[in-house]
Each structure stands twice: as C-alpha cells, then as structure tokens.
Amino acid sequence: MAGALLDSGDGGDDYAPLAEINVTPLVDVMLVLLIIFMVAAPLMMVGVPVDLPKTSAAKIGQPQKPVILTVDKDGTWSIENGQVLTPETAPAALAAAYQANPEAVVYVRGDRDVPYGKVMEAMGVVGQAGFTKVSLIAQGAPPQPSAAGVPAAAGAGAAPTTP
Numbered sequence: 001m002a003g004a005l006l007d008s009g010d011g012g013d014d015y016a017p018l019a020e021i022n023v024t025p026l027v028d029v030m031l032v033l034l035i036i037f038m039v040a041a042p043l044m045m046v047g048v049p050v051d052l053p054k055t056s057a058a059k060i061g062q063p064q065k066p067v068i069l070t071v072d073k074d075g076t077w078s079i080e081n082g083q084v085l086t087p088e089t090a091p092a093a094l095a096a097a098y099q100a101n102p103e104a105v106v107y108v109r110g111d112r113d114v115p116y117g118k119v120m121e122a123m124g125v126v127g128q129a130g131f132t133k134v135s136l137i138a139q140g141a142p143p144q145p146s147a148a149g150v151p152a153a154a155g156a157g158a159a160p161t162t163p
Helices: 024-045 090-100 116-128
Strands: 003-007 013-017 067-071 077-079 106-110 134-137
Touching: 067 090, 067 116, 077 090, 090 116, 106 116, 116 134
Parallel strands: 067 106, 106 134
Antiparallel strands: 003 013, 067 077
C-alpha cells in the first residue's frame, strides 16, 4: 500500500495511506504492447512468395439471373415477371426462357397448401423445356422436437435440390 508524507502541523512526519491509482506503469505496459503489435501485425500478413503464371482463361462472369416458377395455393403457375402460365402455355414460355439462357437455373416455389402433384407437374414441364438445373425453394424453420424426442428434419433456408 502506498503511503504519503503528511504534515500534521505538530512538526512530526506522519505517513497515511494514499488512495490514488498510479497509472504510470499501466501506460508504460500499454505502450510496449502497442509497439509489439505494430511491429508484429505486418509480419502476420505476409504469405509465401509465389510467382503466379499468366493464363488466357476467360474471367468468371457475374452469376446469371435464375428463372423462378411459382405455384400458388390455387395451383396457378407464374414466372418471375408476373406472367401467369397455364399447363398449355407453360412449355412455350419456359422453352423461350431456355432459348434465351440455356445455362440458367430454375427455382420452383410451391405453396405449402398446393398438392404435391401440381409441383411435380410444374417440374416436369421445366424438364421438358430443356432445363437441367432445377431447384426447389423452401422456407427454413428451426427444428421442432418430435414426439419421440428426436429432432425432426427441417429445411434450412432456400434448399436447392437437383434431380
């Protein structure tokens, strides 16, 4: 405990505890640590020096916009531009989208209440149009415990699946 020399007025020297924190050692340690980190940080960024070769490969482009086919709860089909499709007009519209971009990915969104057969019918038309990359979109939910105490399987966000 630090002490301070106090003048009690009677001519004697008395020591009393001093209730102040001495911050000088703290500042000294912090400055030393700052200097160490300033010197060490650039050394951690350095990788292995490598002389990379040149290539004539094309640069990777931006990801292409997917085609989104939606099946609502009434079983009505529509694509991303709001165009409503019927089972008769859907093959021509999807074939036109395939001709515009054969490498596009098709996302099929089906309402929870739509019968499974309607979604499968839409996926069949997508496949007939020529698309090979078809994914199903689902909204993720946290796993709910089942009656047996084992967590039930649940989707995690947009869960693309390919046939």
